[in-house]
Amino acid sequence: MEFKDYYKTLGVSKSATEKDIKQAYRKLARENHPDVNSGDKGAEKKFQEINEAYEVLSDAENRKKYDQLGSQWRQGGARRGPTGGGANVEFDFSDLFGGGGAAGGDAGGGFSSFFERFFGGGGRRQAGPQPQAQPPSQQVEVEVSLAECYSGTTRHLEITSPQPCPQCRGAGVAGNGICPVCRGAGRQNGTRKLEVRIPVGVTQGSKVKAQDVVILVNVKADPDYEIKGRDLIRKVSVDLYGAVLGTEIKFKTPLGKEVSLKVPAESQNGRSFRLSAQGLPAAAGKQAGDLYVKLEVTLPTKLTDREKELFQELARLRA
């Protein structure tokens, strides 16, 4: 990448004041403006360079970074470690500019790769009106309860994302120069409210689209239900006598409805019962899941002498 001498581009000295820079820019911009040099590719390129130089030098913070960068650049991109005695430490320029650097070449933006790397920060635009680019979609995670997967729900989100600059409407230029509001970026971070309807039948990892935002659904862990795709697994305790002799168990569905289930006699520990289509509801091309009820047999403890006798008798009968 080539180092850009912005002072030279504007024909001013390193010690030029803000006013000097502005004057030089205005004069050069007038001379090289595309409106007065129509079809002159050289003037167009020069106009571009002038705008780029001015964008950096007209901003006190950018100018300071640029001056610092210039001195580092001449040292070949390397400097001594702080102790002075050690190895050369490679200088990472991105540290200087808060990670604002874009990748490599001139990405058709008109400004140089040097500018894009150190001052671009993303969405800078070429001077002159540009077609509105589609902003990239943003992903936001939303946590929902299991019951909400059945019922659907609504969330009100605050989304922060780059918005077209209200001053220049995304062009990056206003009047004869760089837009003062967005400093040529054409975009500014803005917050907007977004109402998101989460439909019936979402599950872990479902994606819901709301405008340009993708909502990634994360289902809150439920104390009673394990979620596997659209199937639900619920463990229900049953005592030894119920498992052996048969019983009826009651439990609540994720929506709070009470369900009773007949447990046949001689049901083993871990036996599972499938309640067809009682899992997560059907949604776009996916069938409703099933609800599995899994028995957990609990054994009696703190047996009395009499109970021990009876168990011993049962054991003898089976021997």
Ligand SMILES: [Zn+2]
């Ligand atoms: Zn603007």
